[in-house]
Amino acid sequence: MKAALENIGRMMEGEMHLAEITCGFERGINVLLGPTGAGKTSLLRLLAGLDRPTTGKVLIDGKDVTHLGVKKRSVAMVYQQFVNYPSLTVFENIASPLRQGGTRLGKGEIEKRVKEAASLLHIDGLLARMPNELSGGQQQRTAIARAIVKGADLLLLDEPLVNLDYKLREELRVELRSLFARHDTIVVYATTEPSEALLLGGNCVVLDRGRALQSGRTLNVFHHPATTRVGELFSDPPMNLLEATVERGQVRLTPDLAFPLPVPMSGLAPGRYRIGVRPNHVTLETAGANGVAIDATVDLAEISGSETYLHLRHAQLGFIAQVRGVHPFELGRPVKVWLDRARIFAFDASDRLVGAPTNGVAQLEEVGR
Amino acid sequence: MARIDLSALSHSYVAGPQRREDYALNELTMTWQDGGAYALLGPSGCGKTTLLNIISGLVRPTTGKVLFNGQDVTLLHPQQRNIAQVFQFPVIYDTMTVADNLAFPLRNRGWGAAETRKRVEEIAEILELTGELNKRASGLSADAKQKISMGRGLVRPDVAAVLFDEPLTTIDQHLKWTLRRKLKQIHAQLKLSLIYVTHDQVEAMTFADQVVVMYGGEVVQVGSPQDLFEHPAHTFVGFFVGSPGMNLMPCRIENGSAVVGAEGGSVKIPLDPATAGRAAGANGKLTLGIRPEFVELAQPGAPNAVPSPIERVEDLGNYKIVSARLGDQLVMAKVSEDERVGSGTAHLRFPPQWTRLYLDDRALA
Numbered sequence: 224m225k226a227a228l229e230n231i232g233r234m235m236e237g238e239m240h241l242a243e244i245t246c247g248f249e250r251g252i253n254v255l256l257g258p259t260g261a262g263k264t265s266l267l268r269l270l271a272g273l274d275r276p277t278t279g280k281v282l283i284d285g286k287d288v289t290h291l292g293v294k295k296r297s298v299a300m301v302y303q304q305f306v307n308y309p310s311l312t313v314f315e316n317i318a319s320p321l322r323q324g325g326t327r328l329g330k331g332e333i334e335k336r337v338k339e340a341a342s343l344l345h346i347d348g349l350l351a352r353m354p355n356e357l358s359g360g361q362q363q364r365t366a367i368a369r370a371i372v373k374g375a376d377l378l379l380l381d382e383p384l385v386n387l388d389y390k391l392r393e394e395l396r397v398e399l400r401s402l403f404a405r406h407d408t409i410v411v412y413a414t415t416e417p418s419e420a421l422l423l424g425g426n427c428v429v430l431d432r433g434r435a436l437q438s439g440r441t442l443n444v445f446h447h448p449a450t451t452r453v454g455e456l457f458s459d460p461p462m463n464l465l466e467a468t469v470e471r472g473q474v475r476l477t478p479d480l481a482f483p484l485p486v487p488m489s490g491l492a493p494g495r496y497r498i499g500v501r502p503n504h505v506t507l508e509t510a511g512a513n514g515v516a517i518d519a520t521v522d523l524a525e526i527s528g529s530e531t532y533l534h535l536r537h538a539q540l541g542f543i544a545q546v547r548g549v550h551p552f553e554l555g556r557p558v559k560v561w562l563d564r565a566r567i568f569a570f571d572a573s574d575r576l577v578g579a580p581t582n583g584v585a586q587l588e589e590v591g592r
Numbered sequence: 593m594a595r596i597d598l599s600a601l602s603h604s605y606v607a608g609p610q611r612r613e614d615y616a617l618n619e620l621t622m623t624w625q626d627g628g629a630y631a632l633l634g635p636s637g638c639g640k641t642t643l644l645n646i647i648s649g650l651v652r653p654t655t656g657k658v659l660f661n662g663q664d665v666t667l668l669h670p671q672q673r674n675i676a677q678v679f680q681f682p683v684i685y686d687t688m689t690v691a692d693n694l695a696f697p698l699r700n701r702g703w704g705a706a707e708t709r710k711r712v713e714e715i716a717e718i719l720e721l722t723g724e725l726n727k728r729a730s731g732l733s734a735d736a737k738q739k740i741s742m743g744r745g746l747v748r749p750d751v752a753a754v755l756f757d758e759p760l761t762t763i764d765q766h767l768k769w770t771l772r773r774k775l776k777q778i779h780a781q782l783k784l785s786l787i788y789v790t791h792d793q794v795e796a797m798t799f800a801d802q803v804v805v806m807y808g809g810e811v812v813q814v815g816s817p818q819d820l821f822e823h824p825a826h827t828f829v830g831f832f833v834g835s836p837g838m839n840l841m842p843c844r845i846e847n848g849s850a851v852v853g854a855e856g857g858s859v860k861i862p863l864d865p866a867t868a869g870r871a872a873g874a875n876g877k878l879t880l881g882i883r884p885e886f887v888e889l890a891q892p893g894a895p896n897a898v899p900s901p902i903e904r905v906e907d908l909g910n911y912k913i914v915s916a917r918l919g920d921q922l923v924m925a926k927v928s929e930d931e932r933v934g935s936g937t938a939h940l941r942f943p944p945q946w947t948r949l950y951l952d953d954r955a956l957a
Contacts, residue, residue, distance in 0.1 A: 259764075388635060388791055393835060421908045445909045458909075503910045503929075523773040526797035526817050529834035529885055529926075534769065545910070547885060549797065549821035554776060 224250055224284055224376055226270060226409050231279035233265055233433075240265045241276070241433045248409050252400070252425030254441055255413040258456060261430040263413035267379045270411060272296045283376070298377040299370035303385050305362035307354040313365050314350040317341060320373045340368040343402055360391045367399070371406065378403075380412045384419075396422055417459045421445060429453050450574045454499045460532050462568070463500040463542040469493055474564075477538045482515040485565050488578035496577075499568030502532065502545035506561050514561035524552035535560065593785050594660040594752035596624040596647060601656030603642055609654065616642045618809045619656070624753070624787065626661075629779045631800035632789045635832070639809040641757070644789050648755055649673045660752050676754045678745040680761045682737035686730035690721055693729055694743045701748070715743045718778055735767045739774075746778060753785040760795060772798050793833050805829050821883070822946075827953040830881050836913065839887065840950075841921045843880040845871045850880045850949070853919015862896050864944035870956045871949050879950040884913065886946035887925035890939045897939035905933050914938055 231244040241262045248270075255263045268274040269281055272293035281289045288296060299320070307316045317337045321328050328336075341347040344364040354362055363383060370378060383399075384392040400423055403410045414420055420427055420441055427441040436456075437449045448454035454462035468475045470493045475481040484491060509516070519535035519542075526532075526549050533544040533552060544560050552558065569578035603617040612618065617639045624630055632640045645651035646658060649670040657666045665673050676697070684693050694712045703711075716722045719739045724732065729740060738759065745754050756775075760768050776799065779786055788799050796803050797817035805813045805820065805828070812826035813819070824830035830838030843850040848868040849860040861880065863871075871878060890897040900916035900923065907929075914925045916938045923940060927933065949956045 389793075389835070390635070390832060390837070393837075418908060422906060442907060442909070501910065523769065523776060524798070525769055525772060525794060527835070528793040528797060529821060529883065534773070549818045551816065551818060554773070554780065 224409060226377060226411075227282040227285075228266075228269070229280040229282060231266075231269065231276045231281070233269065233274070234277045239433055241269075244279070244433075244435045246428050246435050246438050248411055249426060250407065250409055252403050252423050253409065253411045254420040254423055254425060254427040255411060255430055256415070256417065256420045256427055256457065257413075257430035258415055260432070262433040263430055264381055265433075266430065267300065267381050267411065267413060270377060271298050271300050271379055296377065297373075297375045298379065299373055299375040300379040301363075301366050301370045301381065301383045303382045305354075305359060305366055305386070307362060307365050307369075309354050311354075312350065313341070313346060313352050313354070313357070316354065316365050317350075317368045317372050320369060336372055337368075340372040343371070344368045344398075360387055360395065363387060363395070371402070374406075374408070376408055378406070378408045378410045380410070382413055382415065385415075400424070417445070417457050420457070429456055431456060447576060447579050448499070448568070449576050451497055451499065451570050452574075454568060454570075458501055460502050460543045460545060463502060463505070464570075465498045465500065465540060465542065467496050467498045469496055469569075474498060474567075477540055480515075480517065480537065480540070482562075482564050485513070485567065485578075485580075487581050488567075488569055491569060491578060495572055497570040497574070499570060500542065500562055501566065502543040504563040504566040505535075505542065505544035506563070507544070507546055507550075507558070508561065510561045510563040510565075513563050513565040515564050517560050517562060519558055519560055521552045521554060521556045521558055523554060524550065533558070533560075593626050593750075593783070595626040595662075596753060596785070597657075597659040597662070598622050598624075598647075599657045599659065601646065601653050601658070603639075603646060603651065603653045603655075615654075616809055617646070617653075620811050621656075622804075622811065622814065624785065627783045627785055629776075629799060629801045630785075630787045631796035631803045632787060632806065633791070633793065633796040633803050633832075634806035635791055638806040640789050640791075640806045643806070644755055644757060644787070647753070647787065648675050648677060674750065674752045676745040676748060676751045678742050678754065678756045678759045680758045682734070682741040684729050684737055684740050684744065687728065689726055689728055690716070690732075690740055691725040693740050694721075694725075694747055697744055697748050711747060711749070715747050718781060719743050719774060735763050735771065738763060739771070742771075742775075746782060746784065749782070749784075751784065753787055756786065756788040758790050758792075758795075759788075775799055797833075805832070807832070823955070824881065824948070825955045825957075827879055827881060827950050830883070830948075834883060834885075836884055836924055836926075838881045838883050839921075839923050841880045841918070841923070843878050843949075845878065850878075850947075852880060852921055857919045859898055859900075859919045861898060861942050861947065862944065863947060863949070867944070867947070867949050867956065871951070874951045874956065876952040879953065881948040881950055882942055882946055884924040884926040886943060887923060888941040888943065889914065889925060889927055889931060889933065890941045892937075892939050894939060894941065897941050899937050900940050902933065902935055902938050905935075916940060 226248040228244050228246055233241040257263050269276055280287050318333050321333050346364045424441050427444050428438040429436045437444055437453050445457050451464050465476050469491050472484050473481045517537050519537045522534040522536055524531050524533055531546045531550045535542055566580045571577045599621050602619040604615045606614045634640045646653050657664055695708050698708045716725055790796050807828040813829045820829055820833045827840050841852045843852045849862050851858050853859050900918050903915045906913040911929055912927050914933050916923050
């Protein structure tokens with residue numbers, strides 16, 4: 224089974240919401256990664272058959288379903304908001320898709336399927352409750368159970384965990400991944416969070432302002448962002464992008480800060496580049512022979528609970544270091560950091576990736592634009 | 593500004609509370625130092641809003657007292673307490689200019705025109721609103737409006753404390769850090785006593801010098817962000833702070849080691865002698881805790897390494913999470929992106945200086 228979008232465009236009230244989108248979704252997990260307003264929801268609604276594109280086609284197994292309504296497609300969708308029928312029990316909520324449409328299932332079969340779905344989401348003890356007696360997490364579990372109960376070919380999830388608090392999000396994310404792994408469906412999962420995309424794995428499409436910037440295996444896209452924008456979107460905190468000049472084998476960031484090109488990039492032509500550095504490749508300890516020392520001042524130390532994000536400044540250069548552990552830093556404090564030059568990315572004047580670290584699992588031929 | 597003392601404070605929304613479950617806030621006694629930057633961190637329903645409302649005077653506690661600089665204010669109304677509050681959503685007058693919005697709390701208190709203008713300009717400059725002072729608030733973006741709302745909370749230099757209730761909830765992700773930075777700068781410059789309520793660990797730990805962690809109507813730890821990470825005083829702090837949270841495993845003590853897992857499949861984890869000593873005579877539920885960041889992967893046969901079957905490895909780009917089986921427990925280790933971990937057996941090491949023991953969920957110390 225395969226779903227595909229061919230040259231999709233969608234205009235709404237004179238505004239382009241989606242443009243020139245061509246991509247495919249395989250069985251298993253497909254992540255749609257993009258910021259708020261990127262077009263993730265618009266794209267999911269086209270896949271669901273809730274909306275029609277202005278141009279282009281939606282294909283399921285090669286068959287054109289562009290103008291087929293949602294009721295005629297084998298599709299289920301989970302929304303950001305917890306959508307359940309307030310007057311139905313959890314059991315009846317989950318059973319509702321089985322009672323609709325042409326298929327008439329026996330009472331025993333319905334009960335069996337509802338219990339199966341409920342137990343996968345650990346709500347089998349709550350089947351007699353009403354939605355307003357559930358916590359947010361339990362409500363969303365109910366909505367997800369309802370979405371999987373039918374065994375639809377296409378399971379669409381639109382930032383399903385965004386309204387839960389982060390501990391619950393952490394827990395459900397891991398559960399969902401193993402749940403999807405056991406299901407033989409095409410799962411399309413929209414998120415704004417790089418860490419969620421990486422945890423879910425599978426394939427991914429990076430969306431921004433209605434356009435698909437890059438697609439491929441999730442980890443490969445992460446390791447080989449085709450443009451600076453993908454680098455920014457697929458990194459939290461965003462990838463540091465530093466204006467640089469390459470000349471005589473040196474990368475110059477500021478008049479007093481330059482370092483030799485890493486070996487795999489030694490062939491870079493002289494000129495202007497943007498150098499991408501992931502925040503975790505700027506460290507408080509020297510990174511060995513590849514460490515480039517930078518004297519910086521601390522603009523702010525953001526603390527995530529197990530990591531510290533140092534917002535740093537050196538001359539006109541602003542960048543972020545992601546440091547393990549919790550470390551207090553006063554605003555304005557001077558600090559010496561090391562940038563690992565073996566881990567840098569280089570983007571040329573037309574914003575194309577022209578150099579990436581050689582570690583990792585990425586294969587360059589899989590990189591698309 | 594004031595030092596705030598809470599003395600034998602408790603609160604129940606039930607009339608005639610009998611049982612512990614009847615209390616939204618269990619009895620607590622604590623001091624908030626004058627000029628401190630505090631965060632009140634906890635999940636929804638932990639009692640943090642109740643505590644905040646008691647400090648501001650919106651809720652009268654069932655028992656106990658609230659003292660501002662030693663003066664009993666328990667029965668005083670919010671207006672009489674001299675407290676400023678900033679809420680989740682901007683509270684401003686849309687039809688007024690930014691300057692008039694900021695000046696409002698001062699004019700209300702009878703400030704003169706000259707000194708009002710001076711203070712408004714000072715606050716506007718700190719919040720980078722100087723260019724906006726003469727604009728109407730209605731035309732501004734959501735984050736600018738929230739900045740005005742914060743400014744209104746901060747403008748009076750004579751308040752006992754400024755209370756922030758999840759003030760950045762509605763702010764765009766990428767703007768949050770600039771506002772967090774602003775708040776830190778404001779605290780450094782104005783030396784006001786600030787209490788910041790949130791369920792978000794980043795907000796709490798970035799903003800505060802001292803974080804007050806609440807769970808189930810109780811304050812379970814008051815400590816610096818570093819303390820919460822390195823020395824969680826309660827298993828809940830270990831779990832709630834950090835992603836993923838602390839590994840927590842029921843254990844028992846045998847010959848100076850922690851034993852995890854049931855008879856037959858149990859595993860020994862060496863402890864430092866002081867920790868083991870404290871646990872020796874303890875009576876209650878023992879839990880071993882170690883953060884995933886501190887679990888080490890060692891070579892086979894390395895001293896004190898515990899062989900553990902690997903259940904899964906998650907490559908999260910910047911780092912990997914290795915989940916391995918330890919007796920009947922699952923342990924997570926957060927390791928470098930370069931760590932080569934396959935399937936098979938991991939040899940886990942638990943550095944004694946990072947391995948904690950909890951008795952009935954409280955750190956043994």
